[in-house]
Amino acid sequence: MTAFRQSVEAMIPALRRYARALARDADIADDLVQDTLVRALRSERLFLGGDVRSWLYTILTNLNKNRRRSLARRPQFMPLLDNNPDASGTEAEGRDIARALATLVEEQRAVLLLVMLEGLSYREVADIQGVPIGTVMSRLARARAHVKASLEGERAALRRVK
């Protein structure tokens, strides 16, 4: 296997994690990863060195944007997340963060995940999204404020019920 293919392969677990959080559906997420890998492998000869990791995140981020654009005119279905009353505390928290992510606009969700989950630098995220660093920072700030409010709102609602 070529060095290029090896470096692509090494990224699959992280790409799956990012895609799962981004798309919030396991099948769609793996479709995105598969599409990303196929594109990357197809362009192997066109890849002239550089950071494979950033490049793969870029492809996946763009594919998800295209996917959402193509779905934009279809009705949105919200998943019914509260169908497991026996969920443990950790699972309940996982649902909370998933739901908070769902309320973010696409660009903000991507920034939040690339920085907080995947550990990319502001500079790398700016390159991935094709925007200045200042835009990345304002998207990140808004995303954090939004998720924080969403999580706190849920907890408050939970307390009221109890």
Place this chain on the structure above:
Amino acid sequence: MTDPHIPVTEDELHAYVDNELPAERRGDVEAWLVAHPDDAARVQSWRAIAEALHARYDSVADEAVPKRLEIERLVRQPRKWVYGAMAATLAAFIAGSGVGWVAHGAAATPTAFQSFTVDALDAHRLYVVEVRHPVEVPGSERAHLQAWLTKRCGWDVRAPELAAAGLKLVGGRLLPGPTGPASFLMYESTSGERFTIYTAKSEAEATQMRYAAHGNEGALFWTDRGVGYVVSGGSDRGRLTQIAQSVYDQMEKSGG
């Protein structure tokens, strides 16, 4: 050097949490957080978000990679993948609303591929308006047409049977392609709508099916076994998809 008396900004708080802050400013921010509990609480809440994200999604990275994502498999079985991808792309294409590239390449790499689709659309527009001489060899000489184009192009050129879609072979011609000869076949329905199938040598071995539109013309294009196919027609995407699917199926069965 930074001045510890300069108030810490919100941007700096974020940069601090994300390890993007210059080392010499970190101490200032830490001192600021001790003196400003509200900011300290915000920073803490952001860290809690990061923890929640990792708690929820890190397990995905630890899962065994599904077979369909294995590199060896993706490299070795491009055709199998193309078939699945084609279905997915067709679904996206039918659902899609905008005109333009559907499933557009992210890194803007397939420029050669796209330019040859432009060539095909140009040929389509040039010849579909021809009444008297749309083709060099008429469809009534199908066997001769196929043998001639196959010989000149160097790959198996077949005129698929599209009667089920109400289309009859008008004929075909040889065209200059991006890197050598290209074949061009024209079909027509009883109502006069025309569709063309363009093939040319492609650098890519296999790609999924994509859609391109220009003005009132649309095209579906893909690559299989080193040959690029472009099926062009009017703006009715459902109709074009049906025809492209039929062309693809027949090429697949013929085994090239």
